[in-house]
Amino acid sequence: MINDDDKLIGxxxxxxxxxxxxxxxxxxxxxxxxxxxxxRLLATLEDGxxxxxxxxxSADIPTSPSSSALxxxxxxxxxxPLAAAAAGLVIGALSATVLWxxxxxxxxxxxxxxxxxxxxxxxxxxxxxxxxxxxxxxRWSGDASHAxxxxxxxxxxKQGEFMLKMLPVEDRKYSRIEQIVDVRHLVxxxxxxxxxxxxxxxxxxxxxxxxxxxxxxxxVDIRKVSGSTEKLQEQVTCETRKTVFIPxxxxxxxxxxxxxDLPEKTKTLVFEIAAVDxxxxxxxxxxxxxxxxxxxxxxxxxxxxx
Amino acid sequence: xxxxxxxQIQVFFNYFCKICPTSVVIQWTTPRNLEYLRNMTQAVxxxxxxxxxxxxxxxxxxxxYVRAGVYSAQDxxxxxxxxxxxxxxxxxQLEDHSGFGKWxxxxxxxxxxxxxxxxxxxxxxxxxxxxxxxLQEGGEETSIREAWIEAIEGCLAKLPPRxxxxxxxxxxxxxxxxxxxxxxKKSPNSLYQTLHRLRxxxxxxxxxxxxxx
Numbered sequence: 001m002i003n004d005d006d007k008l009i010g011x012x013x014x015x016x017x018x019x020x021x022x023x024x025x026x027x028x029x030x031x032x033x034x035x036x037x038x039x040r041l042l043a044t045l046e047d048g049x050x051x052x053x054x055x056x057x058s059a060d061i062p063t064s065p066s067s068s069a070l071x072x073x074x075x076x077x078x079x080x081p082l083a084a085a086a087a088g089l090v091i092g093a094l095s096a097t098v099l100w101x102x103x104x105x106x107x108x109x110x111x112x113x114x115x116x117x118x119x120x121x122x123x124x125x126x127x128x129x130x131x132x133x134x135x136x137x138x139r140w141s142g143d144a145s146h147a148x149x150x151x152x153x154x155x156x157x158k159q160g161e162f163m164l165k166m167l168p169v170e171d172r173k174y175s176r177i178e179q180i181v182d183v184r185h186l187v188x189x190x191x192x193x194x195x196x197x198x199x200x201x202x203x204x205x206x207x208x209x210x211x212x213x214x215x216x217x218x219x220v221d222i223r224k225v226s227g228s229t230e231k232l233q234e235q236v237t238c239e240t241r242k243t244v245f246i247p248x249x250x251x252x253x254x255x256x257x258x259x260x261d262l263p264e265k266t267k268t269l270v271f272e273i274a275a276v277d278x279x280x281x282x283x284x285x286x287x288x289x290x291x292x293x294x295x296x297x298x299x300x301x302x303x304x305x306x
Numbered sequence: 307x308x309x310x311x312x313x314q315i316q317v318f319f320n321y322f323c324k325i326c327p328t329s330v331v332i333q334w335t336t337p338r339n340l341e342y343l344r345n346m347t348q349a350v351x352x353x354x355x356x357x358x359x360x361x362x363x364x365x366x367x368x369x370x371y372v373r374a375g376v377y378s379a380q381d382x383x384x385x386x387x388x389x390x391x392x393x394x395x396x397x398x399q400l401e402d403h404s405g406f407g408k409w410x411x412x413x414x415x416x417x418x419x420x421x422x423x424x425x426x427x428x429x430x431x432x433x434x435x436x437x438x439x440x441l442q443e444g445g446e447e448t449s450i451r452e453a454w455i456e457a458i459e460g461c462l463a464k465l466p467p468r469x470x471x472x473x474x475x476x477x478x479x480x481x482x483x484x485x486x487x488x489x490x491k492k493s494p495n496s497l498y499q500t501l502h503r504l505r506x507x508x509x510x511x512x513x514x515x516x517x518x519x
Contacts, residue, residue, distance in 0.1 A: 003506065010502040014483075015378065017430050029436050033443070040444045041509055043374035044451055048458040049505075050379050051366070053477030212513075234466070241510050 003240060003261065005032075009039050013046050034243060113186050115194070115294035117179055117271065121157075122164040122290060142177030143169050155288055158199040158253050163290035166275040174212075176274035177289075183296070187266045192298045196271055197257035199291040202246045209246040209287060213256050214272035215239070219265045237263040253290075262296070269294075357397050361390065364407040367451050368414050375418035375441050377431050385421050389414045407448045415441045454512050461511035465504060473504045 008025045011017040017025065028035045118124075118139040157163040166175045194215065202209040217238045244256030271294060275287040365386075372385050393410050400409055418441060425431050444451070462470055476486055476497075487497040 006506045006509070007502055010505060011498075012430070012432070014498060014501075015430070016498060019430075022430055022432070026432055026436055029432070029440065036440050036443055037447075038509070039440060040371075040374045040447070040451070041454055041512060042505065044370035044454045045458060045505060045509055045512070046379070047366075047370045047373040047382065048455055049462075049473065049477045052458075052462070053474045053481075054479055214514075234464075239507065239510055241513060243513065 005035055005038065006042070009035075009042050013042065034245065037243075113296045113298055115181060115183065115186065115269070115296060117181065117292055117294055120292040120294075121160045122162050123160045137180045138182065140177050140179050143172075143175050154251070155201055155203045155286070157288075158201075158290035160290075163288045166287045166289060174274045174276045176272060178270055178272040181269050181271065181294075182267070183269050184267045186296050186298075187262055188298045189264065191262045191264045191266065192296050193259060193261050194269065194294065194296045195257060195259045196294045197255055197292070198273055198289055199253045199255055200244060200246060201253045201288050201290075202250060203286045203288070205246070205248055205250075205287075207248050209248075210276040211244045211246065211256055211287065211289075212241055212272075212274045212276060213244065213258050214241040214270075214274070215258060215260050216270040216272070217260070217262055217266045218268040218270070219263065221267055237266065353397065356403065357394060360403060360406040361393070361410075364410055365390075366455050367407055367448055368410045370451055370455060371411050371441070371444050371448075372414050372418060374444055375415070375437050376421065377425060381421065381425070385414070385417055388417045388421070392417065407452075408445070411445050411448060415445060450516070453516055457512040457515040458508065461508045461515065464511060465507065469504055473501060476501055 005028055008017070008021055008028065011021060012025055029039060122140075155163075164177070166177075169175050194217075196213060196215050198211075198213060200211050216236050218235055219237050220235055238260055240258050240260040242256060242258035244254060246254055271292070273289055273292075275289075368389065369382060369386055372382050372389065373379070376382055376385055389410065392413050396413070400406065415438075419434065419438065422431065422434060422437065462473075465473070472486075472490070475481060476483060483494050483497050483501075487494040490497065492500075
């Protein structure tokens with residue numbers, strides 16, 4: 001679920017939805033089961049927060065604009081206007097605005113930059129995927145529960161000759177892989193937007209399967225992105241996730257994708273894929289991943305961080 | 307925990323006083339409702355005790371379900387009154403008490419749609435068809451909603467203290483974004499954006515907990 005959808009739902013619960021936004025929300029909810037579930041989750045959160053707030057003793061909220069709380073709030077929000085700018089540019093690219101932009105040298109242009117994911121198609125069969133600890137950079141790591149497969153008689157790779165088969169982990173409901181990427185030289189100084197997609201197929205699943213794509217940004221150096229996920233949580237500047245539901249008995253590749261606005265000064269991105277509720281015996285059914293793509297949509301290509 | 311019939315009634319109303327805003331408690335304790343519940347609970351104390359236990363256990367899950375079907379937090383309390391009364395009236399028809407949560411959710415779905423008929427003119431209320439779809443699917447995920455609720459506390463705790471404070475301030479009874487924005491020297495729009503972002507982080511955290519635990 002991208003942030004724009006969350007924003008619409010949030011506005012609904014805040015009571016600040018415009019009639020036009022109401023129409024967009026209705027369309028979204030009518031078409032997307034994931035959006036409807038997200039709506040219910042946010043409704044549950046609304047109620048949970050209201051309940052906790054009733055018992056919440058009033059705390060001191062800094063009133064100085066220079067306070068640390070507001071400073072951090074400002075930092076959190078600083079990239080938001082860029083989302084609108086980027087959206088405007090996308091629309092602009094499809095309209096007569098392009099003509100105006102071409103004639104006006106100060107108007108930024110749209111540029112797509114591929115994120116150099118290592119082995120995005122899992123073709124490097126001689127490079128095993130290591131366990132997640134210690135963390136590795138610029139390559140896939142995970143739960144040591146994966147196998148590169150050339151497929152069987154039913155499933156063939158989406159592209160190339162190989163794909164990743166995600167295997168169950170003992171005593172766990174999920175199995176995951178991640179790749180930590182240094183993006184300092186890719187992200188414009190004022191942020192941008194990153195997209196992340198993966199092709200997924202679930203073979204032999206008798207019930208709906210769930211794959212989760214997660215994208216996290218950090219403004220710390222890649223070598224400092226270490227430690228457990230919990231410890232890292234405080235350092236995440238932005239996080240987006242998308243749950244991809246694959247229907248039972250589906251025999252087609254599905255593309256799961258998500259997008260996220262990048263905060264300013266993003267230095268590191270972590271791309272994660274998790275398969276949930278894997279069967280204990282891999283022969284019962286299999287989840288395969290292939291053809292992973294990521295790109296950054298930059299609006300100011302001349303202002304790449306140095 | 308639950309002694310005689312009189313104390314059970316007291317617990318019952320204390321409970322509702324705790325979960326409902328003051329304005330709703332006044333409405334809830336109208337003579338009609340009060341008399342009805344008093345008669346019913348005194349007549350069947352064992353059944354009442356059982357009902358109370360089940361209600362206490364499942365009420366948060368049902369209330370969260372109701373929140374998805376109504377426009378405002380105030381509406382939740384109003385609908386929950388009706389749901390609780392109807393559930394009590396029909397409680398003796400429920401044979402399998404293990405299905406109480408789902409059964410109460412079904413009652414809630416009906417009561418929400420009935421309640422919405424009185425709100426149909428509000429320009430920002432979503433269409434019945436959409437809400438009914440949301441409720442229909444939500445009725446099948448009672449256990450998921452329980453897990454969501456359980457995860458809220460932990461995910462809220464992961465926020466930096468100042469953000470947690472800001473978020474809870476915004477949800478305090480009687481709080482308004484306009485006033486809170488003035489106190490924090492921010493524009494209301496900026497504050498809405500911040501709150502949206504913080505909620506998104508908690509929601510992502512809840513989904514993460516759901517997926518990984």
